[in-house]
Amino acid sequence: MDRRSMRTRPGKELETFANPEPGRDYTIRLSCPEFTCLCPRTLQPDFATLTISYVPDRICVELKSLKLYLWSFRDEGHYHEAVTNRILDDLVRATRPRRMTVVSDFNVRGGIHTVVTTEYEAARRRAPPRAGTSSRPSR
Numbered sequence: 001m002d003r004r005s006m007r008t009r010p011g012k013e014l015e016t017f018a019n020p021e022p023g024r025d026y027t028i029r030l031s032c033p034e035f036t037c038l039c040p041r042t043l044q045p046d047f048a049t050l051t052i053s054y055v056p057d058r059i060c061v062e063l064k065s066l067k068l069y070l071w072s073f074r075d076e077g078h079y080h081e082a083v084t085n086r087i088l089d090d091l092v093r094a095t096r097p098r099r100m101t102v103v104s105d106f107n108v109r110g111g112i113h114t115v116v117t118t119e120y121e122a123a124r125r126r127a128p129p130r131a132g133t134s135s136r137p138s139r
Contacts (some may be wrong), residue, residue, distance in 0.1 A: 010072035014094035015065035019056045029053045040077030047107045054100035061095050084116040092120050
């Protein structure tokens with residue numbers, strides 16, 4: 001195996017692969033109990049358990065790239081709310097899931113325990129009208 005293909009540095013690139021069962025709704029639940037970022041005010045590390053749950057549509061996120069992506073926040077300053085929403089936005093952009101939830105459960109700091117939950121749901125696709133039928137409501 002080529003060592004260059006074994007990327008082990010943090011990065012923002014999220015790789016994907018084809019969903020093996022795109023016709024079925026099923027939930028993928030991922031947990032990262034070692035998520036860290038920095039407090040933007042004190043620059044002290046904030047530790048969290050990050051949980052990602054999603055129903056894939058056509059593609060799934062590749063786990064090693066997800067690990068390296070999450071690792072990339074380690075030396076960056078982020079408010080809990082901002083980093084949770086950023087992770088959701090980046091994952092939705094990369095995978096276009098049917099539904100996704102990201103929960104960040106941060107360790108207690110200064111006597112305060114923070115849990116941030118953010119969600120995404122794709123717009124429902126409407127079936128096109130059948131030939132010979134009208135999509136206008138009847139009067």
